[in-house]
Amino acid sequence: MKKILSLLFSLSLTFLLCQKIELKKVIDSSQIFKGKIAGNPVTMQLSYDGIIDCHQYQHFVKGWYYYDKYKKKIPLTGVYDLANLHLYNFGSQQDKKSKILHKNIRNLQLVAKTDSIAKKLKPSEILILESDYSDKKEAAGNFQIGNKILPAKLFTKDTRIYRYNNYLFLPNNKKINTYDFINKLGGNKLISFISDKSGNRVLLYFEELSNFNFCGMCGAGDGEKGYRVLYFTNEWNFKKYEEFLIESCIENIYDIKQTKSKNRKMLTYKFNKTESTPAYTFTVDIKNASITKSKK
Numbered sequence: 001m002k003k004i005l006s007l008l009f010s011l012s013l014t015f016l017l018c019q020k021i022e023l024k025k026v027i028d029s030s031q032i033f034k035g036k037i038a039g040n041p042v043t044m045q046l047s048y049d050g051i052i053d054c055h056q057y058q059h060f061v062k063g064w065y066y067y068d069k070y071k072k073k074i075p076l077t078g079v080y081d082l083a084n085l086h087l088y089n090f091g092s093q094q095d096k097k098s099k100i101l102h103k104n105i106r107n108l109q110l111v112a113k114t115d116s117i118a119k120k121l122k123p124s125e126i127l128i129l130e131s132d133y134s135d136k137k138e139a140a141g142n143f144q145i146g147n148k149i150l151p152a153k154l155f156t157k158d159t160r161i162y163r164y165n166n167y168l169f170l171p172n173n174k175k176i177n178t179y180d181f182i183n184k185l186g187g188n189k190l191i192s193f194i195s196d197k198s199g200n201r202v203l204l205y206f207e208e209l210s211n212f213n214f215c216g217m218c219g220a221g222d223g224e225k226g227y228r229v230l231y232f233t234n235e236w237n238f239k240k241y242e243e244f245l246i247e248s249c250i251e252n253i254y255d256i257k258q259t260k261s262k263n264r265k266m267l268t269y270k271f272n273k274t275e276s277t278p279a280y281t282f283t284v285d286i287k288n289a290s291i292t293k294s295k296k
Contacts, residue, residue, distance in 0.1 A: 054215035
């Protein structure tokens, strides 16, 4: 695979040097959110504080929040659990009880008991916010202080703290993030791009995780590998993308035959017939940033 990447980069170098297109990878481990507690505007910052067991998106968080009117930071510690947030303030014993909380939540089974474990440590404030990965609703829940339970919410449909951003900087001062329109896995590499009468195209090669749960199906495998062709208008407005796998644990794609043309600007992948799919090939045209699929 390293040989393939070296070939791709060397072939695409001439295209990359004379164009204003760049792919930049940025991993976020901290997020700032806006929201409300009992109708009062608040700002919250949360940072990744270590994975709990096997799942990338079941991890500890730490940070603070403040009421926008006063801007006095109130410490928080807790757990990010598959889009849901369990956050606690322990007053003057914040650091000590935060360490105890970490020690008492050691595996995915205990993550489900986060709130009961935290309540044994007698937090001064509890903030539980529920969300999902549908990107359709804001995170909402309750804020508890003493015997009072008040409504709370964050103005976001994505509560992920740890994010794999792949920013594509395009002509006309445009920028897009594959995190927003392809998937949350990152792993893209810029190979080539071209403009023609049909618009603009960008060719990416990718290597990404099969599963954020490293203990789950395909979590310990080599991941998903392949190509993506991104299509844009002449003004560099995004239209769509196509994906072509060359290796996949999820789809059970392995041992694909790969050949290259004499000028090394064309790569052909041959896929054998399976129980569910007929034999086929696809050809990667690096110069024209395109991929053609055909029957074998």
